[in-house]
Amino acid sequence: MTATAALPHPVRASSVFFALLRRDVRVARKEIVFFLVRTTMQPLLFVIVFGYLLPKMNFVGRGYQTALLPGILAVSLSLSAIQSVALPMVQDFGWTKEIEDRLLAPVSTQLIAAEKIVAGMLQGVIAAAFVLPIARLVMGPISGFTFSHVGELVAIVLLGSMAFSSLGMWLGTAIAPQQIGLMFSVIIAPMLFFGCAYYPWRGLDAVPVMKYLVLVNPMVYIAEGMRGALTPDVPHMPLAVVGVALVLIASIFWSLGMRSFYKRAIG
Amino acid sequence: MPAIETRALRKVYPAPAAPKRKRGANGAGAATAAAPRSEIVALKGLDLEVLDGEFFGLLGPNGAGKTTTIGILTTRVKPTSGSAVIGGADVASQSVQVRQRIGVVPQRPNPDRSLNVIENLTFHAAYFGIPLSASQPRANQLLEQLGISDKAYAKVDEMSGGQQQRLMIARALIHEPQVIFLDEPTVGLDPQTRLSLWEILRHLHAEGRTIVMTTHYMEEADKLCDRIAIVDRGELLELDTPAALKERAPGGTLVEMSLSGDARPLVEPVRSIEGVLRVETQGSLLRVFSDRGGRVISPVIQTAEENGLSVANISLTEPSLETLFVSRTGRKLD
Numbered sequence: 193m194t195a196t197a198a199l200p201h202p203v204r205a206s207s208v209f210f211a212l213l214r215r216d217v218r219v220a221r222k223e224i225v226f227f228l229v230r231t232t233m234q235p236l237l238f239v240i241v242f243g244y245l246l247p248k249m250n251f252v253g254r255g256y257q258t259a260l261l262p263g264i265l266a267v268s269l270s271l272s273a274i275q276s277v278a279l280p281m282v283q284d285f286g287w288t289k290e291i292e293d294r295l296l297a298p299v300s301t302q303l304i305a306a307e308k309i310v311a312g313m314l315q316g317v318i319a320a321a322f323v324l325p326i327a328r329l330v331m332g333p334i335s336g337f338t339f340s341h342v343g344e345l346v347a348i349v350l351l352g353s354m355a356f357s358s359l360g361m362w363l364g365t366a367i368a369p370q371q372i373g374l375m376f377s378v379i380i381a382p383m384l385f386f387g388c389a390y391y392p393w394r395g396l397d398a399v400p401v402m403k404y405l406v407l408v409n410p411m412v413y414i415a416e417g418m419r420g421a422l423t424p425d426v427p428h429m430p431l432a433v434v435g436v437a438l439v440l441i442a443s444i445f446w447s448l449g450m451r452s453f454y455k456r457a458i459g
Numbered sequence: 460m461p462a463i464e465t466r467a468l469r470k471v472y473p474a475p476a477a478p479k480r481k482r483g484a485n486g487a488g489a490a491t492a493a494a495p496r497s498e499i500v501a502l503k504g505l506d507l508e509v510l511d512g513e514f515f516g517l518l519g520p521n522g523a524g525k526t527t528t529i530g531i532l533t534t535r536v537k538p539t540s541g542s543a544v545i546g547g548a549d550v551a552s553q554s555v556q557v558r559q560r561i562g563v564v565p566q567r568p569n570p571d572r573s574l575n576v577i578e579n580l581t582f583h584a585a586y587f588g589i590p591l592s593a594s595q596p597r598a599n600q601l602l603e604q605l606g607i608s609d610k611a612y613a614k615v616d617e618m619s620g621g622q623q624q625r626l627m628i629a630r631a632l633i634h635e636p637q638v639i640f641l642d643e644p645t646v647g648l649d650p651q652t653r654l655s656l657w658e659i660l661r662h663l664h665a666e667g668r669t670i671v672m673t674t675h676y677m678e679e680a681d682k683l684c685d686r687i688a689i690v691d692r693g694e695l696l697e698l699d700t701p702a703a704l705k706e707r708a709p710g711g712t713l714v715e716m717s718l719s720g721d722a723r724p725l726v727e728p729v730r731s732i733e734g735v736l737r738v739e740t741q742g743s744l745l746r747v748f749s750d751r752g753g754r755v756i757s758p759v760i761q762t763a764e765e766n767g768l769s770v771a772n773i774s775l776t777e778p779s780l781e782t783l784f785v786s787r788t789g790r791k792l793d
Contacts, residue, residue: 203588
């Protein structure tokens with residue numbers, strides 16, 4: 193009997209990480225239609241009403257579309273990043289306990305959480321990439337829309353999706369399963385409506401109190417960041433401010449999400 | 460070197476802040492009924508040694524600390540104090556190395572329902588760094604061995620409870636662990652499935668694997684285990700081979716009677732009945748150990764009635780681990 197004498201050869205953490213990611217990609221691919229419907233329905237409806245119907249009725253000027261599109265992309269990105277982490281977490285830790293097979297993987301518990309956040313980021317990006325062409329189709333040509341600031345765009349998308357995916361991790365592991373509905377009405381809905389997604393932040397000059405109140409809302413920075421990168425002619429928050437804010441928000445949510453995941457995973 | 464070694468292993472859960480019923484699953488809440496705000500001591504300094512290749516049983520009622528022990532040994536629960544080492548790696552400080560050495564079959568099947576049956580195995584193998592080229596044949600072989608190969612490409616939800624439990628065993632084995640933990644693996648299974656699971660476990664044991672199993676079924680522990688640790692309320696009560704434990708059980712058949720009132724006045728008169736070895740009471744419960752089987756029942760009833768007590772219920776247990784457990788803890792297992 194030498195079974196315990198020989199140490200098993202150590203597994204590379206990166207290989208476990210990619211195995212975990214492959215699992216999430218496999219599952220997401222199986223559910224891609226449901227995933228897209230669930231996460232992009234809301235922004236697409238906004239595109240139809242505010243980006244197509246209202247301009248047609250002359251309730252809003254055509255310039256509104258230019259301000260709206262980056263906001264819609266920000267909403268798609270953040271909403272699906274939150275949901276694709278929070279919902280499985282609530283389910284897995286709440287009742288199915290399905291995640292236990294991954295918690296037994298020979299890597300640190302933090303790496304397992306990090307993988308979930310990365311998978312959420314990917315799904316956020318996919319949702320935004322799916323919404324963009326449809327929005328463009330519905331709204332027609334958008335004046336002032338440009339892809340020339342690729343570097344800024346990539347940075348905003350990465351930081352923003354990381355912030356919201358981590359927020360999803362935190363909410364999904366900290367909230368009781370019975371309160372998941374409450375999460376949408378109390379946290380997500382106000383975040384969307386006061387997130388400067390459907391109007392530019394500079395437009396709030398008209399309501400100064402709101403202009404400063406909304407700054408606590410992380411959505412503001414990703415919406416304004418998208419505006420700065422995609423429609424730079426629309427008055428927006430300086431990208432440097434957006435960048436600093438997103439780095440701060442992402443690191444706060446990251447550490448909250450990590451801590452909360454660990455607390456749920458290890459008793 | 461023992462496969463598993465725990466030293467003064469202790470686990471204290473913080474007091475639940477509000478009335479919380481979640482812990483009910485492992486029954487740890489029961490002990491704190493008197494002091495609801497106090498912390499819950501699930502393990503009170505457990506010392507165990509499991510040998511290489513041993514089939515080791517942790518036997519105890521719900522709330523004994525079995526699941527907490529398995530939780531600590533499988534790195535899912537942090538011990539409050541004390542240490543536990545598996546194959547030389549400490550469960551708290553070297554959890555990654557420990558995870559590499561263990562396979563776990565949970566109390567309730569928790570397969571990855573988003574994956575099909577064989578994916579459950581190949582992905583689990585991938586989490587242990589095993590490439591698909593190696594895990595696929597091994598997965599097929601395991602499914603074959605466990606009699607569920609016809610379900611390889613089925614959805615997990617299409618399997619019965621027993622089949623899912625077998626899938627959990629296959630999953631626990633796919634990465635060739637040195638030690639396998641099974642937490643109450645046969646709870647909720649029908650008798651036939653339970654027997655076939657026993658066969659599987661015997662086979663694994665015969666292959667030389669170290670197996671740690673919790674159970675609250677005496678018979679299961681008796682039939683399968685090389686050694687059994689009897690635990691209750693976070694403490695180790697007995698540790699030995701099933702045969703030695705049974706020898707240690709108080710002799711004779713256990714006759715238990717629930718009476719209409721305090722059983723204490725009966726101790727002396729019952730003790731003088733022929734064939735009675737020992738008499739214990741607990742409130743209105745009278746326990747008589749008899750070496751004449753059930754033949755003491757009628758004189759005991761007579762004695763009770765002479766003392767103005769009527770008998771509400773009678774049960775008979777042959778000398779076994781069960782009678783040992785009852786005499787050590789003052790209660791039955793289930």
